[in-house]
Amino acid sequence: xxxxxxxxxxxxxxxxxxxxxxxxxxxxxxxxxxxxxxxxxxxxxxxxxxxxxxxxxxxxxxxxxxxxxxxxxxxxxxxxxxxxxxxxxxxxxxxxxxxxxxxxxxxxxxxxxxxxxxxxxxxxxxxxxxxxxxxxxxxxxxxxxxxxxxxxxxxxxxxxxxxxxxxxxxxxxxxxxxxxxxxxxxxxxxxxxxxxxxxxxxxxxxxxxxxxxxxxxxxxxxxxxxxxxxxxxxxxxxxxxxxxxxxxxxxxxxxxxxxxxxxxxxxxxxxxxxxxxxxxxxxxxxxxxxxxxxxxxxxxxxxxxxxxxxxxxxxxxxxxxxxxxxxxxxxxxxxxxxxxxxxxxxxxxxxxxxxxxxxxxxxxxxxxxxxxxxxxxxxxxxxxxxxxxxxxxxxxxxxxxxxxxxxxxxxxxxxxxxxxxxxxxxxxxxxxxxxxxxxxxxxxxxxxxxxxxxxxxxxxxxxxxxxxxxxxxxxxxxxxxxxxxxxxxxxxx
Numbered sequence: 001x002x003x004x005x006x007x008x009x010x011x012x013x014x015x016x017x018x019x020x021x022x023x024x025x026x027x028x029x030x031x032x033x034x035x036x037x038x039x040x041x042x043x044x045x046x047x048x049x050x051x052x053x054x055x056x057x058x059x060x061x062x063x064x065x066x067x068x069x070x071x072x073x074x075x076x077x078x079x080x081x082x083x084x085x086x087x088x089x090x091x092x093x094x095x096x097x098x099x100x101x102x103x104x105x106x107x108x109x110x111x112x113x114x115x116x117x118x119x120x121x122x123x124x125x126x127x128x129x130x131x132x133x134x135x136x137x138x139x140x141x142x143x144x145x146x147x148x149x150x151x152x153x154x155x156x157x158x159x160x161x162x163x164x165x166x167x168x169x170x171x172x173x174x175x176x177x178x179x180x181x182x183x184x185x186x187x188x189x190x191x192x193x194x195x196x197x198x199x200x201x202x203x204x205x206x207x208x209x210x211x212x213x214x215x216x217x218x219x220x221x222x223x224x225x226x227x228x229x230x231x232x233x234x235x236x237x238x239x240x241x242x243x244x245x246x247x248x249x250x251x252x253x254x255x256x257x258x259x260x261x262x263x264x265x266x267x268x269x270x271x272x273x274x275x276x277x278x279x280x281x282x283x284x285x286x287x288x289x290x291x292x293x294x295x296x297x298x299x300x301x302x303x304x305x306x307x308x309x310x311x312x313x314x315x316x317x318x319x320x321x322x323x324x325x326x327x328x329x330x331x332x333x334x335x336x337x338x339x340x341x342x343x344x345x346x347x348x349x350x351x352x353x354x355x356x357x358x359x360x361x362x363x364x365x366x367x368x369x370x371x372x373x374x375x376x377x378x379x380x381x382x383x384x385x386x387x388x389x390x391x392x393x394x395x396x397x398x399x400x401x402x403x404x405x406x407x408x409x410x411x412x413x414x415x416x417x418x419x420x421x422x423x424x425x426x427x428x429x430x431x432x433x434x435x436x437x438x439x440x441x442x443x444x445x446x447x448x449x450x451x452x453x454x455x456x457x458x459x460x461x462x463x464x465x466x467x468x469x470x471x472x473x474x475x476x477x478x479x480x481x482x483x484x485x486x487x488x489x490x491x492x493x
Contacts, residue, residue, distance in 0.1 A: 007061045007077045010044040010087065011128055013037065014121040018114040027109050031102060034113035038095045038120065045087035052084050054479050057486030059130065059202070067134070072196045076131040081483025082264060082334055085476065086127045086256075089341040092465075093255050094120045097248040099458050100349045104356050105153070112153060115145035119252070126258055130201040132181040132266070139177070139228075142258075143170050149249050155355070156244030163245070166237045169227050173234070177224030180217045184270060187213055204270055205490060211273055218274035221267040222281075229259030231319060232289045235312050242308035247352030250304065254311040255345030257337050260318055264333065264487070268322070272491040275325075282323035283410045289316025291416060294423030298430065303351050303361040306431055310387065311344055313424060317417055321402035324409040325491055330484045331477055332401025338476065339386070339394045342469070346462040347383045350376060353455055357448040363431055368440030375451045377436045379459045384432060386466050388425045394469040 017037025024030040048061060059078035067075040079087070094116065105112055118141070125138030151163035181199065188198035188207045198204060209217070227234040242250045268275040275282070293313025300306040318336050321329040353376060354369065355361050370377040386393035389400075399421065407414030440446045451459065469476060 005063070006044060006048060007063055007079065007128055010041060010048070011077065011121060011124045013040055013044070014117040014124070018117040018121075021110045021114050021117070024110060027106065030109050030113055031098070034117060035095065035098050037117055038091055038098060041120065041124070042088055042091035042095060045091050048079065049084060049088060052079075052081075052479070054081060055482055057081065057482035062130070064130075067131075071133075071199075073133045073199050074131045075134060076200060077128045077134075078130045079128055080486075081480045082487065083127045083261075085334075085338055085479060086261070086341075087124060089338055090120070090123050090127065090256060092461075093252065093341050093345045096345065096349055096458055096462065097251055099454055100251075100352055101246075101248055102454060104352075107153065112149070115149050116248070119145040119149070123256060123258065127261070132184070132199045132201060132204070134199075135201075135266070136174070136178055136181060139258075140170075140174055143167055146249060150241060150245040153246045154244045155246060158240075159244040161244070162237075162240045165240055169230075169234065169237045173224045173227030175224075176220040180220035180224065183213065183217055183220070184209070201266075209271065209273075214271040214274035215277075218267060218271035218278060221262070221271070225259040225262035225267055226285075227259070228262065229257060229315060229319075230312070231259070231285050231315065232292055232312065235289075235293075238312065239305050239308040242304045242348075243302065247304075247348055247355060250308070251345045251348035251352070254307065254348055255341045257315060257318070257340055260315065260322075260333070260337060263319070263322055264330070269487065269490050275491065279323045279325065279409075283320055283406075283413045286316045286318075286320030286323060287413045287416045287420075289313060289319065290420035291316075291423070294420045294427065298423065298427040300427075300431075301363050303354075303363065303431060303435060304348075306427065307344070307347060307351065310424065310427070311340070313420060314340070314344075314387070317399065317402050317406075317420070320406050320410065320413055320417055324405035325488065326405050326409065327481075327484055327488060328401045328408070329405030330487055331480050332398050332405060334480050334484070335394075335401060335473070335476055336398035339398050339469070342462055342466050343383055343386045343395060346459065346466070347380065347387065349462075350380050350383065350459065353451065358442070358444050361435075363434040365442060366435040366445060367438045367442075368445060369436040369448075371440055372446055372448045373450045375456065379451075379463060380436065381432065382463055383466070384428045386470070388428055389421060392467065392470050394466055394473070397470060397473040 059080045062078035064076045122138045122141040129135035147163045151160045185197035293309045297309035318333045321333045386395040389395040
């Protein structure tokens, strides 16, 4: 296989797996095909990573061909040091989701796993697309599987409402997003003196944009990506999805922050002057998200809703780091986005194991979980420490970089972020004590079994990654360094 087609094979192989599922005649074979498809994606992404030149700050494994000639839209893929690690992490998260639902997903399994694989393909496309219209196609494609996964397999009584709410939020966010891309395309045609629009990301980066146009593009993309992130005040769909949707979707939503990736990949590089001018807005949204998410999380009685607001709080710290526009901020932001895949995704999967055993994630319905499920309790504690940013975990490295970048450029906001981190520690410890320690209140908790072998292997792998990337952060930082420097140069142009 040649180098130039591996990226396309990676993006579209999950769709092939989704089709193969319909030839399956048994539940066991259906699950096996889905798992092998994601393992194949992981293998391909690791092949890309092994051949990636970390000293090259530009895009590699680039593929480009004409797609819609009349509109000058291309099928254009490529990855750099910012996006490369999201590919194996995405594959790993989907593997974890499939393994975690191995025995709990028996209703319409072929449709369920097909939709998961379609979503997997769309997310890989988002991380790889270098044409804004191709990116938008993958972006909107995620809506279809998520809508059906939430409405058909949600665990809450209002799952259909949650699916509709999420879809409406994303459709509304897509409007300013596509308008921003079209505005850039018309600007490129005007600057280059041609009648042809340009949706090519690399060409758009090199095309001058007036201050007025940049401001409009920045605000449009902020609305579009902010709804997906979600940043305050567009956050309300996430707690709803966490409570009503399947645990697998909650793990994916909190583990893969596609909206913030859009900030880094498109919003800031395509409108750099406006982004710098509106640094106060980004920093303000970040601080509000940190404090609001943390304060609301303290007052929750359900672990799933608490984790959703915790995710919003951590997301605010990432936005604050991005607003710093320095190397620590951008590397810390990318590092933390990668951490979300391990930490947030892992915590939600552990909560899913608890929900499957006890039928509840309400702290009042739990208590004494450690007595019957000591392994589950111990691993939850480890992931909780990482979420709190305790030294030795990957959460510490990312939060340290983000805090240093914020204090250097937005001292007041950095101090507020430190206060938010204290809140984060408090609500995790409070909810951990209520749900996992103390006496047993319900017979179903007392009689629950601990982690099964496949579940134990899954959390062991995620825990190993959590500790490895926390103790040896240089590997990730080396991969992202050149691309982050290139990103900063583009912002400062």
